[in-house]
Amino acid sequence: LWKEDFKDACRQTTLEINGVHFKNFGAKKCGNGYALKTNEFASDASATTYLIEIKLTNVEVNSKIYLEDPSPEDLYSGRCGDFLCTGLNNVIIKDFDGSFFG
Secondary structure (H helix, E strand, O other), X not given: OEEEEOXXXXXXXXXXXXXXXXXXXXXXXXXXXXXXXXXXXXXXXXOEEEEEOOEEEEEOHHXXXXXXXXXXXXXXXXXXXXXXXXXXXXXXXXXXXXXXXX
């Protein structure tokens, strides 16, 4: 959703994951898979993610989520206007009912 606010564009994006069952994520399963992973190409911003009624079966704690590190080249690429491309450092995930993070 784009809106004009004080004459500057303001992007407000959300991703709702509701009622999803994640099964068999871990180091010994499917080569270090993760239930959730940030988009490595989203150097400018990431959507706020809402988790609701998530079911986890055989998911290791360290395999719940993987946050990509921003590449140094992307930080100063100029693709984000007059500011650094730090979108991968600014991730908001809200677990509404504690079903994902506990």
